[in-house]
Amino acid sequence: MKITASKIVLLIIVLAAALLYGIQQRIEQFADTRLMIEQEMLFTLPAGTGRVGLENLLIKNNVIERKREFAWLLRLQPQLAEFKAGTYRLTPDMTVRQLLMLLASGKEAQFSVRFVEGSRLRDWMLILQQSEMITPTLTALSESELASRLGLPAETPLEGRFYPDTYLYTAGTSDVALLKRAYAQMERALSEVWQQRMAGLPYQTPQQLLIMASIIEKETALNEERGKVASVFVNRLQRGMRLQTDPTVIYGMGDSYTGTITRQDLRTPSAYNTYIISGLPPTPIAMPSRASLLAAANPEQTDYLYFVADGKGGHVFSTNLDSHNTAVRAYRRAQRQQNEER
Structure with a gap:
């Protein structure tokens, strides 16, 4: 039986299509694979990290196994490669695809700090020092120095000037940033109440x-x-x-x-x-x-x-x-x- 050139081309096309389909299936199967972690964890992606760097970090932290499908996935679905720096909360039920979608979304892990009504400024400073993922910048400052860091005149009395509440923040947020939020919230509340007195x-x-x-x-x-x-x-x-x-x-x-x-x-x-x-x-x-x-x-x-x-x-x-x-x-x-x- 004579095999024509057209049949050879067709066969090559069929084989290539089958190969591509097989690769696509392997990539999809990998994307839907659950992460290797057994409990919730925080994963920090530094600024400037590329595709190879991300893969190495995930492997180093035992989040995924080293497989060529990871690089293929990022090439075939480039929207998953638009990851953003930050600290993210990973869970055991998460798939590789969901992980990459999370990193691309920029929805970093949220932490909370609660300032209780009736507490004092010195209590708040201790809470800030002990809270996770807060960048300390106010350690050992006097009250006048603290006022200056908040953009207030040095002689401003600070006791009572921060609104007690639960504040959400992302990793790396500074203590002064949280205090500025609490100060601004108390200013708003006090102004509203003063008008209603x-x-x-x-x-x-x-x-x-x-x-x-x-x-x-x-x-x-x-x-x-x-x-x-x-x-x-x-x-x-x-x-x-x-x-x-x-x-x-x-x-x-x-x-x-x-x-x-x-x-x-x-x-x-x-x-x-x-x-x-x-x-x-x-x-x-x-x-x-x-x-x-x-x-x-x-x-x-x-x-x-x-x-x-x-x-x-x-x-x-x-x-x-x-x-x-x-x-x-x-x-x-x-x-x-x-x-x-x-």
Whole structure:
């Protein structure tokens, strides 16, 4: 049987097509292969990494096996080769294709840091130092130096000026970048609340409202009590009474506070001892929540001038000293009884 040239060409075409189909199937099978990892991991792709560099990094980190199909896949599907530098979160159920799609998307792994309401600036700095994937730039700075790094005048008091919240970030984000976000968010919240404040309050500036909110934050964790606590302090200021609030004394004591306040502590002068000074302390004493900002701006309308813990997580409010002293004695009896039962 004579084989013509046209038949030879056709045979070559058929064989080439079969070969290409086989290669395509191998590439597709490889692309749908699951990664070798057995648990979630973070994978960092440095800037400037090329195709070969990516493959070597994946092999080095035991994410994939060395196979020629990897290079073929990137050539045949170039959209998967448009990977971006960053830190990504890989999971065991992910395929090679999904990995490359993730790297091409630029959707880096998200981390979170939570700043709790009622905490102080020094607490925040410690949290930032201990948080993963944050680039430290503020270690061992004074408050004036920190203010300058935030783009603020060096004399700006920073306590209370950062909004407590959970902040998401990507690997390599600097501590100063996160603080700038928290500062800007508090500025927005304070501005909004200041515009919504009740008339006739004893605050001349938003900073004074912020100071009051920080005191409210430290006095109660119960949302239903914030307005009452605010009313007590506003009533006292309007009557020319001292605030006489323990959290300000504690703040003024600094590192000398060991968990208890003595009578001597209450008699020791400091800029924050509201048993001695009149009016508000010079700065906030903590980072207040929005709920405390709103309470400071819109306190309940009451005649309360005193409050004391009730031993159950809340407080007893009083309009006069006699009633207050009765509530104090009841609290102390309850405390003694609890101590005896232990």
